[in-house]
Amino acid sequence: MIEEILSPEFVMISLPPMLVGLLACLACALPGNFLLLRRQALIGDAISHVALPGIVLAFLLTGTVAAWPMLLGAGAAALVAVALIEAVRRLGRIESGAAMGVVFTALFAAGVLLLERSDASSVHLDVQHALYGNLESLIWFDAMGWGSLLDPAALATLPEAAPRLAVVLVAIALLTRLFWKELALTTFDPAHASAIGLPTGLIGAGLAAATAVAAVAAFDAVGSIIVIAMFVCPPAAARLMTDRLGRQVAWSLVFAAISAIGGYVLAGYGPGWFGRPDAVSAAGMIAVVAGAILAAACLAGPRRRRAGATAA
């Protein structure tokens, strides 16, 4: 095992998807904590679905499959979706779950139709890719071994998803730290927050935007299925471990990291343990590991039960 990890092949083939998966999982789990506490866990689901029409539109407008136009398109679609959901909820006085269901399914349907009507399907843009990404195809061709991590020339050829996700993760972590108080207060007691003058609407929109950025950046590399799983499972499991916000966030990051690494290893090497040379979907397996962690927390997490004394 150690020998394998030290080999150049590991650095070339296994390290990039592990790294990208790890960064993606952390970037999604972090905002997921606040979405969970705001009972908006499914916003991540909605946003990762509507990324599809955004990406297709970006392709139709620019004619390329370059990463940045697609990220912008997906981000714009996410913001449009959040605005539409709010509009249906407030103007139409429709319960938020139903409002979400209306908006994201319709936008996703529009995305599929657009894809079908355009030539996008011929340039490696398809629904399967959108759903479960292509983690396995991330290869670091110039890697000669672990030493390449210190070689600037080799580092420059890392699959571009890795530095992109690193930037996104750092930005989200920084924003979370800077607006920690405001996020906590607007989540816990919005009435008090707006009475002391916090722009609750703006903070909510900012969280949605961070969610969209995380979802979109991760989605390209790992597919929407991991994105949804990471928004929900690690924070949910972490909530069952502690009664303090800071510790919950820390636990969620640990769980996300375990899911990312564990899921990739199980998918890549698991079949080999049963004497099969093939690998199964890493994206799917990461979600399954996250689910297993959540199941364990549901069965044995020290804070899994609701508080005994609730408000009258």
Added chain:
Amino acid sequence: MRLLESFAARSPLSQALPASARPPLAQGPERGAGATPAPDAAADAPLCVRGLTVAYGGKPAVFGVDATLPAGSMTAIVGPNGAGKSTFLKGALGVIPRVAGEATVFGKPFARARHRVAYVPQRASVDWDFPALAEDVVMMGLYPRMGLFRLPGRRHRETARACLARVGMEAFAERQIGQLSGGQQQRVFLARALAQDADLYLLDEPFAGVDAATETVLVSVLQSLRDAGRTVACVHHDLSTVAAYFDRVLLLNGARIAEGPVAETFTEANLQAAYGGRLATAGLAAPGAIPATPAGSPPAPPPGAAAR
């Protein structure tokens, strides 16, 4: 229509209008700017509301309400269910949008005087399952003065503990907020308001569903705030304790029915006007109320006896 003519003939007609029918939209801009001395001393009162109108779904819930809370007073906001008491507070603070009217806090628009106000919403409005301890909640009262980007430190924790001690909750500082009883939760929220160190305290139903011990603690803390020159107003349900706890009353029923010191305002006539026929039928007799005809009815019990 002889009456109508007489109304048209008299101008201004204000003497003929009861106080509740005076929603002066006509706020001169000079009042806020201070170019002309305000006609009444209310202009820089802790809370001054003029013509406040708030609507839910096309029907006004609070209509044209004027109210003034003088400094160092403790006011009960009283009225039947659905009279818009909470709506009045939220509308005055701008937490919900107003259709018409305006409110000033210490002579300034609320947005510029927020730091002087502590608002305690109804307990139902927060997330009891949130991962926060009692002291974390109290520390949230310190947030406005901590500045952007700062995280609470040991000094803030000590302040929070001191505020918890004032409401007798120091032993529960490290309990998750949902594990406390209703009364304990209410005390934590009062501690948070204390941490804000405000000049105006607005509380929405602070005594709803709390135990007797908590009620006593809450009242004594609020009264000590008033005695220290702060201003307090509570949305209040229990007519029997109005006279014992408060020195002023604002009677609402959509519109303002009456406002003033308890002795002059908390009368059976005014209560009748606010509660309509329901006061008698619901058995909501108000021991503290001043009877309409003092000579003909049994004497009101002394204020102390009204406290349960």
Added chain:
Amino acid sequence: MEALAALVAALTLQAGWNASLVALGAGMLGLAAGGAGAFLFLRKRALVSDAASHATLPGVAAAFLVMVAFGGDGRFLPGLMLGSAISAGLGLALVAWITRATRLAEDAAIGAVLSVSFGLGIVLLTVIQIVPAGKAAGLEGFLLGSTAGMLQSEAVTIAVAGAIAAALVFALRRPMTLVAFDPEHAEATGVGVWRTDLAMMGVALLVTVVGLKIVGLVLIVALLIIPPVAARFWTDRVSTLALLATAFGGVAGYVGAAISSIEARLPTGPIIVLAAFAIFAVSFLVSPRRGVLAALLRRRRLEARVHLRQGLLALARGEAVYDRLTLRLLLARGWIRRDGAMTEAGRAAAAAAALDEARWSLARRLLPEAGVAERYDGLTPIGESLTPDQIARIDRGLARPEALA
């Protein structure tokens, strides 16, 4: 024109045996989905079905593997449907268990079950790729549905199952209406809430399973959610809502399937969903009851009434009005002149408003038994609330204020 002719042909079932069966099946499916969705929506369980539909994937894949292992045809549709129903049922049970046994809210439970079971399904799909018989399984078709190249037996299966689901909704409509409207009352009258909820989820499950082949598991939830939400804009009554949702769902399914049969590159699932969304969009905008345009108009009218009334009362007291909106409204009514002075008509209106306000105020004291306090909203003229006799009594009081004191 050619497309239109093709559409008419498809809508009138002239476009071939398979296309007609699919359109009929989709219509039936839409009826059932709209009906079942109405109850899910009223019970605020709309998104639970999203967990169920994603949870079908591991069932489909597992059923394929099992059927292949026993030497059968892995793509046998009823077998796949059975597998998907079992795993979707498990998914629903998990959502219920997580919400009950832990402090997690339902949305978190839905998100977790949805994503994890979908991930598991993807893993199993890649396992199928490894199995020799699985290379051409084509199970990806279940993600987004595909009616192109459907076997006739499959079309018949779907039409029949759709009809069964629609019939079930029809048979269960009374208990479901009762439970949706008032669960406690329903329990008291012997309609078990738990049993009905279970039946309702069962129908939703059936819809999901039938819809897999046509709409696909990612979008099937749309057929359960959009029709009832659209119906909500037109009515406040439970039974009407259920009826409308059923109709909307049926129309969306039938028309959507017909449109998609015109040409190859019109995928059935998305077209059906977009047809449903079109119905929703129209309802959202123009419904006279809860539509956006109507609400906007009402809001404007209320604002105008409040400002006019308060402006008149201010004028009656001889105070100047500064509020821009108030001034504009008073000017538009011809109640003040440009210089702000009252016109003759304005004087009359101000006096009427002041008198009305005075009457209301006195009415509160004189007629407590008439429930005056509840009826007062600061806008309604007193004549609309009290009888002429009562008003006369108030006016006597107003004329001699000293007599009241």
